[in-house]
Amino acid sequence: MTGGWAADVLLGGIIALGASVQRLTGMGFALVAVPALVLLLGPAEGVVLANCAAGVISAVGLVDGWREVRPAAMVPLVLAAACTVPAGSWTAARLPEPVLLVGMGVLVSAAVLLVMRGARVPALRGVRGAVAAGAAGGFMNSSAGVGGPAVSLYAVNAGWTVREFVPNAQFYGVVVNAFSVAANGVPRLAPPVWLLAGAALAAGTVIGKALGERVPERRARQLVLALALAGGLTTLGKGLWGL
Template sequence: MASAWYFLVLLGGVVLLGSSVQRLAGIGFGLVGAPGLVLLMGPVQGVALVNCGSVAISAVGLAATWRLVRLRTMLPLVAAAGVSVPLGAYVARALPEPVLLTGLGSLVTVAVLLVMRGVRVGGLYGTGGALAAGAVSGFMNSSAGIGGPALSLYAVNEGWSARDFVPNAQFYGLVVNVLSVFAKGVPRLTGSAWLLVAVTMTVGILLGGVIAARTPDHAARRVILGLALGGGLVTLAKGVWLLL
């Protein structure tokens, strides 16, 4: 009984934090939530819950911003992601847990560092850049629950503003996470756990909205990336420990 309550408390805390971040920045549920959920539930089930949660949060955010979505720009991104999502799902199922944890931790850590540095990648613009970013993002989203960094790098190279990025990231997150859920299925949780996820996610979305209204963009970005980097490093450390 104690272990069940411990699991629910940690699950609710991670979902609350991740959903608040997603509402604050347009992306981030996977970056912040995936490491904690992977450590709590295992790589496959944890990432599956990230995908399900990202569908719900992206849909809520998109309800108010869908008119700002650039459908013509997003088409090659989601098309390329649709091709690579099944590969990511296969890799997540096929690799042993220590290897998968090490890989997921490494992906999160490297991706966050790239975004922190504002790296510009030559050629990552236009239709060709969208196809490349979509393919990488779809694979990472399905295998690790972190499709956002590749999309962020593409947006940086295209010169998108924050106003451009948030609605398009929400549209992309909705489509690609739906594809990821179809490829892998939903996580195995009890009814009480699903209810907790729904409640904490709703509270997180509302809380993130309040924080967003009072927080400068640069400050929110530093907090989000710091949390994501810490989570990636912890996941990487656990994977390496299990390997050794």
Template sequence: MSSALSEAVLLGCVVLVGSSVQRLAGIGFALVAAPALVLLLGPGSGVVLANCGAGAISAIGLAGSWRRVRLGAMGPMVLAAACTVPAGSWVAARLPGPELLAGMGALVTVAVLLVMSGARLNGLRGMPGAFAAGAASGFMNASAGVGGPAVSLYAVNAGWSAREFVPNAQFYGVLVNAMSLSANGLPHLARTAWLLVAAGVAGGAVIGKALADRVPEQRARRIVLLLALAGGLTTLGKGLWGL
């Protein structure tokens, strides 16, 4: 098997895992897949492909749950993200590779630890909290491919149930990833790689939906966060090694 084909197969597998956990737990594509994609493709293309995959699997999940979206809360969040996505894209384009890897790994690690701790922050409540979460998420999504933790922290502080969180996170994921892609452009991949990535998204949607009926919600979220923490630490380590 050629090196290009091996890389394409690895990309497809990473996207398959990321899509499965996103469909299973409502979050997790970027947290699980972005560090691996960055290690495979480099910071620029890895982040953009993470945006593509996260946006696609969010759209698939949203198709059956869009009626439960809270536009009153998500509108300010999306507006704030639109203001900070260009800044995140600008930073990502100018940081050298090792610094970007280290920064991304640190962002993922800290974000996961905050979500795991169920941090309660007064600043993440009500309308001001929605603006703050959206601003942080938009910047992180465009620069590191991981905008979900800020939205998850907002949901924790707003007291949302998982049933409320999932459709809103998917709605937000579609829009913020579309904005990030408009700022960063599409990754340059071979046709075979694109086909395997698309197959990974489709396969992950099916697998995640099947697992959602069998795996308890709390266990699924714990698995997602542990995988994300491992990926964040690995990416941080590689970035620090390259400095």
């Protein structure tokens, strides 16, 4: 449950914003939504709701792009993620909330900064790189709800174009979020809140598609990363305040 109608409206707005940026840029739902959901619902509920919503929005995006998925790259990524998702869930379940908030804030902020820089890491190339990125992404996704940046860094080092990255990232999002939901369970929300979340997800998808025809992709990605960095730093600050 959330904390009343105002919190429910805020929850819907967060999900709609995350869905719109995901549809607009092919990435960003978790980066934008997780810090806000964690602050609104708490770390455990915020992460699992983000896992559910990100999995759905990735599945919707994959409908048109599944033919572009690269199995040779995705198989080691998702298998490695499957191995580390339980470890992420175990870790998150045992940390005090302030420590978990600090960890989430650090992970989100560091991931955003690495993606902004387009970091080149030789270890993130080839099959070995896919395994490393998948393992890191699985752990981060189940513990903090943000597994996408690891795949983004792998794509940068593999030399993928945006056109190549989007369907593969969506495939990864479907599979890894399914693993994470299986490990963490689903959030305890009232049926009306679930309906609100579904409506917000649909509305955000429509808005993102409409904006995609008007907003340059580079500018949209910069906005997503700026919002994500602000959210990560806010989460970090709240965690430090609670220590």
